[in-house]
Amino acid sequence: xxxxxxxxxxxxxxxxxxxxxxxxxxxxxxxxxxxxxxxxxxxxxxxxxxxxxxxxxxxxxxxxxxxxxxxxxxxxxxxxxxxxxxxxxxxxxxxxxxxxxxxxxxxxxxxxxxxxxxxxxxxxxxxxxxxxxxxxxxxxxxxxxxxxxxxxxxxxxxxxxxxxxxxxxxxxxxxxxxxxxxxxxxxxxxxxxxxxxxxxxxxxxxxxxxxxxxxxxxxxxxxxxxxxxxxxxxxxxxxxxxxxx
Ligand SMILES: NC(=O)c1ccc[n+]([C@@H]2O[C@H](COP(=O)([O-])OP(=O)(O)OC[C@H]3O[C@@H](n4cnc5c(N)ncnc54)[C@H](OP(=O)(O)O)[C@@H]3O)[C@@H](O)[C@H]2O)c1
Numbered sequence: 001x002x003x004x005x006x007x008x009x010x011x012x013x014x015x016x017x018x019x020x021x022x023x024x025x026x027x028x029x030x031x032x033x034x035x036x037x038x039x040x041x042x043x044x045x046x047x048x049x050x051x052x053x054x055x056x057x058x059x060x061x062x063x064x065x066x067x068x069x070x071x072x073x074x075x076x077x078x079x080x081x082x083x084x085x086x087x088x089x090x091x092x093x094x095x096x097x098x099x100x101x102x103x104x105x106x107x108x109x110x111x112x113x114x115x116x117x118x119x120x121x122x123x124x125x126x127x128x129x130x131x132x133x134x135x136x137x138x139x140x141x142x143x144x145x146x147x148x149x150x151x152x153x154x155x156x157x158x159x160x161x162x163x164x165x166x167x168x169x170x171x172x173x174x175x176x177x178x179x180x181x182x183x184x185x186x187x188x189x190x191x192x193x194x195x196x197x198x199x200x201x202x203x204x205x206x207x208x209x210x211x212x213x214x215x216x217x218x219x220x221x222x223x224x225x226x227x228x229x230x231x232x233x234x235x236x237x238x239x240x241x242x243x244x245x
Contacts, residue, residue, distance in 0.1 A: 008079030095140030152221030168227035194229035
């Protein structure tokens with residue numbers, strides 16, 4: 001059975017990825033700081049608590065997951081720093097150093113003879129500069145984009161593909177009420193996004209599930225934008241449209 005490991009699979013996008021993996025029949029291991037109550041767990045998934053910034057706890061969770069479900073085929077990094085300490089140290093640790101430790105620990109230990117891959121969940125702030133997130137978030141995501149490319153080359157001959165997914169702001173269970181209740185903001189998104197609607201967590205989860213499947217068997221080192229085409233629109237065009245000029 002295909003074993004897929006999702007870091008940060010208890011909330012938001014990660015939870016939807018876990019649901020898709022479980023629905024297609026994967027053995028799914030979820031590693032996050034906390035284990036949700038049974039009612040919030042995806043049936044069939046196995047949950048282990050570890051802060052990815054804690055190297056020993058993460059290694060123990062990985063070892064237990066591999067002992068229970070076998071060598072992994074797919075690993076998804078969906079975690080994001082949500083701590084209360086220094087955001088610089090936290091973001092660099094949780095996005096970059098910890099992800100590198102996990103990939104290094106799994107080198108040579110991915111499932112043999114089947115399609116294998118890693119997906120780093122990035123952000124438009126990995127390529128662009130935007131308000132509302134600190135420099136550390138921008139650098140963490142930019143670093144993840146390049147990690148995806150680095151591992152695409154260095155792990156390619158081990159049969160492990162590596163890619164990034166860049167979601168644009170999406171509706172998730174935790175934020176739906178806010179966005180759907182704010183007609184002005186919702187209308188703004190509908191106006192600026194070429195597909196005329198806001199993204200959902202499912203939009204990005206579907207792309208992650210594709211990248212974590214044999215159907216993407218020759219896709220390596222890419223960063224797939226899931227933004228409805230917004231990143232293609234020239235900012236001047238957007239500004240004129242919004243100002244009616
Ligand atoms: N939300 C958006 O609109 C948006 C847009 C673009 C990109 N993204 C990216 O998409 C990814 C998912 O976003 P989201 O909004 O769905 O995130 P979220 O709801 O905040 O969920 C984050 C997940 O990471 C886990 N986590 C946080 N810190 C961790 C740590 N130190 N060690 C292990 N697990 C940890 C959380 O579980 P615990 O709390 O139990 O640890 C949770 O499962 C993130 O990488 C984010 O940067 C999000």
